[in-house]
Amino acid sequence: MAKKIGVYVCECGNNIADNVDIDRVIEAISPLRDVAVVEKHRLLCSEDGKEFLKQSIKDHELTHLVVAACSPKQHEHTFMSVCEAANFNPYLFQMANIREQCAWVTQDKEEATDKAIRQIAAAIARVAYHEALEKKDMDVSPDVLVIGGGIAGIKATQVLAAPDRKVYLVEKGSSLGGKVKGFDKLFTKMESGSVLIENELKKLQEDENIEVFTNSEVEQILGFFGNFEIKVVRKAANEELNFNVGAVVLATGFDLMDPKGLTQYGHGKLDDVYTSLEFEEMNFSTGKVLLKNGKPPESVAIIHCVGREDKGYCSKVCCMYSLKFARMLKAQLPKVKVSQLYSDLCIPGKAYQKFYEETKGLGVEFIRAEKTNVTQNGKGMTLKYESESGTKGDLAVDMVILVPAMEPSSDTDKFAEMLGIPMDDEGFPAQEHQKLAPVASSVEGIFVVGCAQGPKNISESIVQSEAAAGKILSSLVPGRKLELEVKTSEISETFCTGCKTCISVCPYSAISFDDFKKISVVNEALCHGCGVCAAACPSGAASVKNFAFTQIYQEVEALLK
Amino acid sequence: MENYGNSTSVLVIGAGVAGIEASLLLANSGAKVYLVEKASYFGGNVIKWEEVFPNMECATCMIAPKQQELLQNENIKLLTLSQIEAVEGSVGDFSVKVKKKARYVDLENCIGCNECFEPCPVEVDNEFEEGLSKRKAIYIPCAGALPNAPIIDTDNCLRFKGEDCQLCQEACMFEAIDYTQQDEELQLNVGAIIVATGFKTFDLTQAPQYGYKKLNNVYSIVEVERICASNGPTEGQIVLQNGEAPKSVAIIHCVGREEKGYCSSVCCMASIKQAHFLKNKLPTVKVSQLYSDLCVPGRVYQKFYEEVKESGVDFIRATVSEVTQQGTGLAIKYKTEDGEENTLNVDMLILAPAIEPEIGSSKLAEVLAIPQDEYGFFSEEKPDLDSVGTSREGIFIAGCAQSPKDIPDTVAEAEATVGKILSLSR
Numbered sequence: 001m002a003k004k005i006g007v008y009v010c011e012c013g014n015n016i017a018d019n020v021d022i023d024r025v026i027e028a029i030s031p032l033r034d035v036a037v038v039e040k041h042r043l044l045c046s047e048d049g050k051e052f053l054k055q056s057i058k059d060h061e062l063t064h065l066v067v068a069a070c071s072p073k074q075h076e077h078t079f080m081s082v083c084e085a086a087n088f089n090p091y092l093f094q095m096a097n098i099r100e101q102c103a104w105v106t107q108d109k110e111e112a113t114d115k116a117i118r119q120i121a122a123a124i125a126r127v128a129y130h131e132a133l134e135k136k137d138m139d140v141s142p143d144v145l146v147i148g149g150g151i152a153g154i155k156a157t158q159v160l161a162a163p164d165r166k167v168y169l170v171e172k173g174s175s176l177g178g179k180v181k182g183f184d185k186l187f188t189k190m191e192s193g194s195v196l197i198e199n200e201l202k203k204l205q206e207d208e209n210i211e212v213f214t215n216s217e218v219e220q221i222l223g224f225f226g227n228f229e230i231k232v233v234r235k236a237a238n239e240e241l242n243f244n245v246g247a248v249v250l251a252t253g254f255d256l257m258d259p260k261g262l263t264q265y266g267h268g269k270l271d272d273v274y275t276s277l278e279f280e281e282m283n284f285s286t287g288k289v290l291l292k293n294g295k296p297p298e299s300v301a302i303i304h305c306v307g308r309e310d311k312g313y314c315s316k317v318c319c320m321y322s323l324k325f326a327r328m329l330k331a332q333l334p335k336v337k338v339s340q341l342y343s344d345l346c347i348p349g350k351a352y353q354k355f356y357e358e359t360k361g362l363g364v365e366f367i368r369a370e371k372t373n374v375t376q377n378g379k380g381m382t383l384k385y386e387s388e389s390g391t392k393g394d395l396a397v398d399m400v401i402l403v404p405a406m407e408p409s410s411d412t413d414k415f416a417e418m419l420g421i422p423m424d425d426e427g428f429p430a431q432e433h434q435k436l437a438p439v440a441s442s443v444e445g446i447f448v449v450g451c452a453q454g455p456k457n458i459s460e461s462i463v464q465s466e467a468a469a470g471k472i473l474s475s476l477v478p479g480r481k482l483e484l485e486v487k488t489s490e491i492s493e494t495f496c497t498g499c500k501t502c503i504s505v506c507p508y509s510a511i512s513f514d515d516f517k518k519i520s521v522v523n524e525a526l527c528h529g530c531g532v533c534a535a536a537c538p539s540g541a542a543s544v545k546n547f548a549f550t551q552i553y554q555e556v557e558a559l560l561k
Numbered sequence: 562m563e564n565y566g567n568s569t570s571v572l573v574i575g576a577g578v579a580g581i582e583a584s585l586l587l588a589n590s591g592a593k594v595y596l597v598e599k600a601s602y603f604g605g606n607v608i609k610w611e612e613v614f615p616n617m618e619c620a621t622c623m624i625a626p627k628q629q630e631l632l633q634n635e636n637i638k639l640l641t642l643s644q645i646e647a648v649e650g651s652v653g654d655f656s657v658k659v660k661k662k663a664r665y666v667d668l669e670n671c672i673g674c675n676e677c678f679e680p681c682p683v684e685v686d687n688e689f690e691e692g693l694s695k696r697k698a699i700y701i702p703c704a705g706a707l708p709n710a711p712i713i714d715t716d717n718c719l720r721f722k723g724e725d726c727q728l729c730q731e732a733c734m735f736e737a738i739d740y741t742q743q744d745e746e747l748q749l750n751v752g753a754i755i756v757a758t759g760f761k762t763f764d765l766t767q768a769p770q771y772g773y774k775k776l777n778n779v780y781s782i783v784e785v786e787r788i789c790a791s792n793g794p795t796e797g798q799i800v801l802q803n804g805e806a807p808k809s810v811a812i813i814h815c816v817g818r819e820e821k822g823y824c825s826s827v828c829c830m831a832s833i834k835q836a837h838f839l840k841n842k843l844p845t846v847k848v849s850q851l852y853s854d855l856c857v858p859g860r861v862y863q864k865f866y867e868e869v870k871e872s873g874v875d876f877i878r879a880t881v882s883e884v885t886q887q888g889t890g891l892a893i894k895y896k897t898e899d900g901e902e903n904t905l906n907v908d909m910l911i912l913a914p915a916i917e918p919e920i921g922s923s924k925l926a927e928v929l930a931i932p933q934d935e936y937g938f939f940s941e942e943k944p945d946l947d948s949v950g951t952s953r954e955g956i957f958i959a960g961c962a963q964s965p966k967d968i969p970d971t972v973a974e975a976e977a978t979v980g981k982i983l984s985l986s987r
Contacts, residue, residue, distance in 0.1 A: 013734040015674050043672065043735070077633050159984045186945060196945070312867075316858035344855040348826035350936050350964040351944060353818075368898065388878075389899055426860045434616055434861065435623065436582070438969035439976065454860035459941075459948045460970065466949065467973040470980030474586040 003128055004036035006062040007120060008053060010044040010069035012099055019103040021113040025068070028117045032124055036060055045075050050082050057086040064130065066123045068096040068116065091133040091486065091546060096123040118559050125558035129551045137481035138525060140226030141246040144472060145170065147218055147415060150178020151458055152450030153251035154200050156465035160249075161209040164478040168243065169204075169212045170232055172411070176201055176214065178253055179277075180458060184284045187324040188355040194284075213241070221248060221418055224510075224526045225445025226482045246476040247445045248419075249468050250429070252411040254451035257307040257404040265306060265402050266374040270381060272297070273374060273400045276321065289332055289399075293379075296333050297399040301383055302326065303372050304342035307405040313426050315406040315455040319346045322403055323356055326364045339395060341369040341385055367393065374400055406455040412448075419446050420509040428454050439467045443509055444526065447471065487545045488527040489534060491520050495541035502533035502542050571982060572597065572657055572751040574645060574925070577605020578968055579757035579960030581627050582975040588636035590983055595749050596631070597643045597659060599921070602706040604628060605759050609689070609783065611790040611797070613968060614834040615865035621705055621792070628707050640747070641708065644921075648754070648929055652955025652985070657749040663742035665713035666699075671737035673709030675701070680728035685717050687794075691784040694794030699729045699738075704792040710737070753955045753982045756929065756939060757975060758922060760961035763817030763914035771813060771912055772884040776891060777802050779884065779910045782812075782831055789838050799842055803889070806843055807908040811893055812836065813881055814852040817915035823936060825916040825965040829856045832913045833866050836874045849875040849905060851895060877905075884910060916965035931956055938964055949977045957981060 007029055011017035022040050030038045037060050041049050044067060057065060065088065067079050072095040083090035098116040106112050142165045146153045149171030161167040169176075176197070180186075183193030204210055213232055219240075220231035228248060232241045256277055259267045267273045271292040274282065283289055291297055302322045308314060319342065326338045345366075347356050360366065369385035376382075380398040408428050416422075421429045421441045429448045432440035439447050447468035450461035475482070491502065491511070496519040503511045503520060510526035511533060513519075520542070522533075533542040543549060569592040573580045576598035584594045596603075607613075610620040631637055642662040650656050681697035689702030696702070698718040701711045713729070715721040720740060730738040765773035765781055772779045778801050780788070787793040788800075801807050812832045818824060829852065836848045855876070857866050870876060879895040886892075893905040918937040926933045931951040932940040939958045942950035949957050957978040960971035 013672065013674060014676075015672070045672070046670075046735075073629065159980050162984065189944065191945075200946075308863075313860050313863045314858050346854065346856045346858050348824050348856050348858055349966065350823045350934065350938055353823045387898075389897070391899060424860070425864065428860050435613055435618070435968045436578075436627070436972055438973045456859070458945045460973075462946060463948055463970075463973050463977045466977030466980040468976075468980070469984065470586055470976040470978070473980060473983035474590040477590060480591075 001063065003034040003063050004061060005034045005064040005066065005124055005128060006037040006056060006060055007035060007039075007066045007068065007124065008044060008056070009038070009040045009098070009120070010049070010067065011040060011042050012070060012103075013043060016069070016099050016103045019106070019109050019112045020098055020116045021109060024113050025116055025120065029120050029124070032121060034064075034128055035124060036062065044069055045078050050078070053079070053082050054086040057083070057088050062088065063092065064127045065093040066096060066120060066127055067093070068098045068120045068123070070099040071097050071101075089132040092127065092130050094123040094127040094130065096120045118561070121561070122555045122558040126551045126555035129554055130546055133486045133545055135486055136484045136524065138226060138484065140476055140482045141244045142476045142478040143167065143243070143245040144247050144249060145218070145228070145230050145245045146249045146251060148178070148251035148253055148411070148450075148452070149173070149176035149212070149214065150251060150253045150450065151180045151197065151200070152253070152452075152461040152465045153178070153249070154197075154204060155462045156249045156251060156449060156469055157210055158200070158203055158207070159466050159469035160472060161207050163209060165209065167210050168230070168232070168245065169210060170216050170218050171212070171214045172217050174215055176204070176212065182284050183280055184287075185324060185328055186458065187320045188351055190324070190327065218415070221415075224523060226476065226525065228445065247447065247472045249465070249472075250412065250415055250441070250446065250448045250452055251450045251465065252409045252415060252452040254406045254455065255409045257311065257407050259306050259402050259404050262307060264371075264373045265303065265400070266376075266381070267402055270374060270376055270400070272381070272398060273402065276318070276325070276401060276403050279325065279401045283328065289329060291398060297336060297397075299337040299339070299380075299397040300329055300399040300401065301339045301341060301395060301397040302401045302403060303369075304340065304403050305405075306402045311405040311407065311426065313405075313455075314346055316346065317406070317455060317457045318403040320352055320355070320457065323359045325401060326359050326362070330362050330364070337365070337397075339365040339367055339397070341367050341372050341383070343368060343370050343388065367395070406451060408452050412452040419443050421446065421448070428452075439464050440471060442507065482525075484524055485527060485529050487529040487547065488524045489522050489529060489531070489542055489544050491522055491533070491537075492541045492543075493517065493519055495539050496520055497539050497541070499538065501536050501538060505532050505536045507532065569593070569753065569982065570595070570749070570751040571753050571755065572655070572749060573755045573757060575605070575757040575759055575919075575962070576603035576639065576641075577757060577759045577960065578607045578624065579759070579971045579975040580605070580755070581624070581631055582972050583755050583757060583959060583979050584637050585627065585631055585634065586976060586979040587982070588634045590979075592636065592983075594637045595659075595751065596637055596639045597645060598639065598641045599644050601641055601664065601712040602702055602708070603639060603641060604707065607968065608703075608706070609790070610786050611793070612834070612838065614830045615861055617834070617837065625705070625707075632707065639708070642712070643747075645925060645928055646746075653752045655751050655754060655955065657751060657754070659747040659749060661745040661747055663744050664710070665715075665738065665740055665742050666710050667737045667739050668708060668710050670735045671710040672735060673701070674734075675711070676732045676734065677711060677729040677738060680732050682726070682728065683717050683719060685714070690787050690794045691781070693784060693787055713738075753957065753985070754929065755957045755959060755975075755978045755982075756925070756931070756962055757959045758919045758925065758962045760916045760965065761919050763821065763917055765816060765912055765914055767820065768816050768912075770883050771816060771881070771910070772886075772891070773912060776884065776886050778807070778891065778908060779912065782828070782835065782911055782913045785835055785911050789835070789842075797842075799839065801908055807846060809847040809849075809907040810839055810909045810911060811849045811851060811905055811907045812911045812913060813893075814850065814913050815915070816912045821915045821917070821936065823915075823965075824856055826856065826858075827916070827965060827967045828913040830862055830865070830967070832911070833857075833869050835911060837865075837869050837872070840869070840872050840874065847875070849877055849907070851877050851879050851881055851893070851905075853878065853880065879903075916961060918962065922962070929953065929956055938962065949974050949981060955985075
């Protein structure tokens with residue numbers, strides 16, 4: 001069929017017409033190959049202009065369309081809608097930007113007009129080779145897998161479960177509740193962590209849309225957003241379960257950095273040096289704080305930021321729980337002397353400074369110490385410390401609590417690797433966007449929440465769980481199909497040499513290798529059409545729809561003619 | 562709550578980064594969203610920043626695609642120049658009265674070509690630019706503001722003061738200027754409400770020891786953001802009032818923290834970011850940070866701090882007692898923790914003010930019948946377990962309206978409110 005390209009030049013009031021000679025443009029464009037109609041309009045984006053365009057597409061039975069107007073960022077969407085309204089495939093339409101890139105960048109009307117002619121000619125040359133693309137959609141599962149049964153996983157499960165949405169909560173340990181379950185007191189209200197967990201678990205048990213697997217491991221996650229295939233092994237029953245979900249929430253929590261390598265603190269060598277979690281555990285299981293000799297401590301030092309230098313980040317919650325420890329100690333042993341050795345106090349937000357001031361008011365001592373060394377001294381210990389300005393001091397105590405840096409749990413690493421999520425420099429899974437997509441990982445449909453995503457307190461962990469739920473509930477609506485990206489990449493079977501370069505550069509893990517055919521294959525459900533594979537492919541097998549070599553070369557050639 | 566689910570209508574108050582994120586997610590789920598913004602533009606505080614920490618991404622470029630997506634989303638009705646007057650009813654069935662002020666510019670007809678500004682004979686301080694530049698009585702606050710259409714400021718427009726001026730209308734090619742537009746009252750029916758009204762900064766004249774508004778070249782961190790901005794009053798040229806580039810700059814942290822009684826959470830990072838920006842633009846400038854405790858929480862911030870320190874920025878742990886004029890420069894008197902007293906001489910001083918709830922929060926709290934805390938932020942339902950819910954079922958809070966926080970935490974809260982609203986249908 002012969003091509004009939006329609007070209008519509010917008011004057012944009014005087015915005016384009018003042019600085020581009022529209023009549024000269026029309027004269028230059030009209031004789032170009034396959035151009036059937038060239039018309040101008042005062043303002044194509046107006047209701048009147050859109051109606052004119054729609055009618056014109058029909059009347060001239062156009063096969064391709066070029067609109068020369070403003071930036072596509074402004075009105076490409078508008079004109080694609082006009083195409084749809086005219087029953088015209090919107091992917092056979094191309095915009096030429098003659099306002100921002102021509103009329104508005106020079107005072108010289110001749111120059112602007114020349115450039116406008118080239119831009120329009122390029123759009124005509126490229127659009128002639130456009131493919132009529134079709135929108136595609138796919139069925140999705142609304143169900144969700146939550147990995148990790150701590151407070152973040154519990155809350156994500158609660159918010160997500162509904163009669164039309166099943167949630168599978170998988171915990172490798174024997175019970176739910178994570179670290180919080182073992183905290184006797186939580187800052188700032190000094191309420192019990194175990195009671196909090198108990199109450200939350202009741203809500204889980206009442207919900208029949210939730211399936212909880214404890215003592216279970218997620219062994220395999222295959223597939224993509226909307227259609228993940230999951231394999232879970234229940235260790236005790238030696239049973240394998242297989243099910244499908246649309247999205248995965250990773251809530252695998254944190255571990256404390258092991259302070260044994262930091263010999264200056266004497267952990268593991270000296271009797272009464274504890275990590276913060278060991279201190280929580282002692283207090284929770286016995287309800288008492290006692291030294292190894294069975295006596296209550298008379299003086300306790302809490303050393304902040306243990307391992308911070310090695311990790312390269314601030315663990316965010318340690319200052320606050322160190323203050324909490326001081327409160328717990330003072331409540332149990334009113335005469336105990338508590339010293340905090342810290343470098344910077346990090347108590348962000350509205351809720352914390354008052355707690356700090358109250359704690360200080362109880363007589364808790366705050367000592368700036370950048371370096372601290374702990375040694376045995378008779379029955380007790382001596383701390384030698386030095387501040388950043390060089391001030392030195394000694395402190396004799398009979399108990400030391402170390403506050404080590406938080407790191408993502410080893411499971412976080414394991415699942416990130418299984419899912420193909422890269423880790424950032426600090427060892428946490430990479431986010432889709434550092435500022436605007438904090439809980440979405442770089443792999444679509446996989447969300448990372450709570451301390452697996454970065455050190456944070458309980459309320460922030462819960463907010464992240466609810467945030468992941470918000471993203472999932474917004475995109476995986478039961479009964480609704482998922483619309484896929486139209487301009488995806490495609491890899492030619494004929495030209496692909498199986499070098500796998502594209503697989504290594506794809507930021508969305510959208511390309512896999514067909515071992516039988518020995519070629520790379522694009523998963524359209526995952527591809528975002530970024531074009532990195534097409535740029536990297538050494539044999540020219542990969543290309544993005546409507547950004548194929550023919551279309552780009554035609555465009556460039558016309559521009560340079 | 563039978564009517565929830567995908568047929569939900571939701572009111573979002575405040576169209577900053579939190580309101581935008583919540584609106585887009587809700588709209589994509591199929592819900593109808595009314596996004597109410599009191600200003601003539603949307604994008605909130607974020608569009609004032611030139612770059613955001615720690616990746617130094619251009620803030621307007623980061624947020625503009627979301628703004629475009631929002632303007633094109635048929636499920637979202639953006640109501641600028643609008644405020645909430647009354648709210649009745651309960652979760653699933655709130656009836657909301659909105660007052661929408663007239664823009665006097667028709668959004669359908671206006672294409673944002675700016676032809677109307679030039680002939681306007683009035684010049685006043687541009688509030689968006691912290692008064693650092695002038696605007697006309699018909700204006701857009703800054704290049705790139707969306708919706709891309711001006712507003713007539715009736716307090717200053719000659720016509721609205723009784724004179725016979727219609728120069729802007731004559732300049733408009735699209736009949737977009739309509740002096741007869743009236744304020745409107747809208748009645749909305751929604752199932753849930755999200756409050757995302759953001760923040761303002763502490764009034765620096767309340768801390769007179771730093772010389773703000775009294776001494777030359779003493780700026781707030783927000784003013785400096787605009788000075789650094791490529792679409793700002795100096796087009797990104799960092800200059801003193803005499804037009805020269807500063808040779809030395811000091812940034813004082815925690816201004817207003819003592820008065821407010823809390824740490825504003827993001828100011829250390831914002832201050833470090835400005836040092837980074839200054840060093841980048843003016844490689845020989847000497848930058849000193851005067852701070853008490855460095856708060857760079859979380860996984861990504863310390864590295865940025867270390868990089869900036871490495872680039873030669875001085876970090877001085879000290880309390881500042883007084884700032885005075887010293888010749889053409891400024892003398893900052895401070896005391897270190899070891900009791901040592903010292904003076905720092907600089908050309909320019911930047912103050913990092915505390916973050917406060919946005920103006921009008923108390924009135925809004927009253928209209929919505931939700932409590933505020935002792936600092937004036939909206940109170941969360943439960944500090945640990947429910948920080949986006951409020952005591953009134955169906956009304957949620959997100960972002961700095963709840964407490965000072967950075968962009969990722971703000972976005973997470975916005976997404977969390979959506980999670981809670983969409984799960985209400987159970």
